[in-house]
Amino acid sequence: MQFPRQFAIGPVTVAPATVLAPMAGVTDTVFRRLIRAQGGCGLMMTEFTSSHGVVASAKTPAAKTKAKAKRYLAFEPEERPISAQLFGSDPAVMAEAARVCEDLGFDIVDINFGCPVKKVVRCNGGSGCLRDLPLVERILTAVRAAIRIPLTCKFRAGWNDKELVFLEMGKIAENCGLAAIALHPRTREQGYSGFADWTRIAALKAHSRISVIGNGDVNSPEDAVRMVAETKCDAVMIGRQASANPWIFRQIAEYVETGRYFEPTAEMRYALMRKYFEMLCGRHGEEKAIDAVGKMKQFATYFSHGVRGGAKLRSAIYTQTAPEAILDQVDRFFEETLAQPVAA
Secondary structure (H helix, E strand, C coil), X not given: XXXXXXXXXXXXXXXXXXXXXXXXXXXXXXXHHHHHHHCCCCEEECCCEEHHHHHHHHHCCCHHHHHHHHHHXXXXXXXXXXXXXXXXXXXXXXXXXXHHHHHHCCCEEEEEECCCCHHHHCXXXXXXXXXXXXXXXXXXXXXXXXXXXXXXXXXXXXXXXXCECHHHHHXXXXXXXXXXXXXXXXXXXXXXXXXXXXXXXXXXXXXXXXXXXXXXXXXXXXXXXXXXXXXXXXXXXXXXXXXXXXXHHXXXXXXXXXXXXXXXXXXHHHHHHHHHHHHHHHHCCCCCHHHHHXXXXXXXXXXXXXXXXXXXXXXXXXXXXXXXHHHHHHHHHHHHHHHCCCCC
């Protein structure tokens, strides 16, 4: 079956041609390293990060401001290649934030024009910029001139079905010297409802001379292969499904190679959940325990998806207030679950 083994973003080779989508509250360094360890993902992306916050952290001595920015932009060598995603609407601030990211050692900078969240859009960030294409051009021009590493952007199809601008966005990005673009073909009005119209990805690819990354409704290896076949995109980006199934990138690689792929067992889910929770506890060792507890509860919902009796585990975890107690609940649950015979 046809699936690109790699693609290029400027001088950066991404292999396999798969990308972990930036997700607020999800794709921090711990989660990215967990995904990298499973194999099969070509490019990591940070959580989308406020350009104003990045610039403020670089200029202010306030420890709290610096710590917050450091948490969003921290990464380890094994995460490479990695892209820092920024959002904002001030070209000068965006340019300065991009310079900070380059100085921090990121391989790529990406600009977010897709986030549909109201508090972001209210400030004309994310998909709010889709209603002001001259501003988009000013932002991309300023950022491109400020950095030497590759620049990319991710955007939605438009504000709504009557205001589709994805082809215009692609042309602006191309003219501004971007190395690649990613399209989530829902509109801002859709949010995450309805379906992602892949014909828009196909149209963008047909009109673009730079790499196009497809995103939206890829829930299985079959979907990833079908997206490439139907759109001719250069790479596939996966977001929400990677939260519930961190093995999806490895599954895609196996499917492309053999036509088959493994399904994670309960033992694998146990090992992955415990590993992630241990990494979280180490990551948050110098911070309040409540930070680690909140993440553990959040990801318990993701990682227990498909586990027999998973609702019982989630209920037990949600009542806990300490990381050690949560790990104890995970151990107890899986020890009992794995000891039970599987129904025929």
